[in-house]
Amino acid sequence: MKQIKITSSATVYSNLGALSTEDQMLMNKAIKARGNAYAPYSKFHVGAALLLDNGEIVLGNNQENAAYPSGMCAERVAVWQAGSLFPGVKIKKLAISASSTITKVDKPIGPCGACRQTLSEYEINQKEPFPVIFMGEVGEIVKTPSLLSLLPFSFDSSYL
Numbered sequence: 001m002k003q004i005k006i007t008s009s010a011t012v013y014s015n016l017g018a019l020s021t022e023d024q025m026l027m028n029k030a031i032k033a034r035g036n037a038y039a040p041y042s043k044f045h046v047g048a049a050l051l052l053d054n055g056e057i058v059l060g061n062n063q064e065n066a067a068y069p070s071g072m073c074a075e076r077v078a079v080w081q082a083g084s085l086f087p088g089v090k091i092k093k094l095a096i097s098a099s100s101t102i103t104k105v106d107k108p109i110g111p112c113g114a115c116r117q118t119l120s121e122y123e124i125n126q127k128e129p130f131p132v133i134f135m136g137e138v139g140e141i142v143k144t145p146s147l148l149s150l151l152p153f154s155f156d157s158s159y160l
């Protein structure tokens with residue numbers, strides 16, 4: 001028997017103004033993208049903004065459906081849009097922001113497990129980590145150094 005330790009670190013910022021200019025710009029895009037979410041069921045609006053290596057910014061927001069599981073998260077909408085428009089172009093960073101029309105989202109909202117798994121495929125393929133920056137509507141902002149730091153023991157193509 002052996003014990004192993006899994007560690008990861010993240011930086012926590014107290015407000016948007018504490019971010020670098022580029023991170024701030026990308027988070028503002030995610031905040032704007034959130035405004036176009038279609039979330040009549042959960043009332044939870046998520047925006048995602050990907051900065052790509054070619055300078056393009058690709059946005060996504062959650063798109064819900066009356067048959068609930070048929071909806072899609074903001075992060076996957078964004079990353080699949082990026083993959084379809086700019087195949088093979090590296091992701092430099094991802095910003096995510098969430099708000100709700102029923103509560104004040106004052107905690108950083110990290111990507112769900114399915115989005116982490118989906119995003120991990122892209123980080124692994126590009127062989128370069130990309131930071132993930134996430135927040136609620138207000139409050140602290142978390143920045144992780146990579147996607148995989150959010151997904152220990154992840155499943156990847158090497159297992160197939």
Ligand code: THU
Nearest residue numbers: 042044046062073074110111112
């Ligand atoms: N949602 C996202 O867009 N991203 C996440 O990482 C978590 C959840 C969406 C899905 C659904 O439309 C709503 O938020 C509530 O779960």
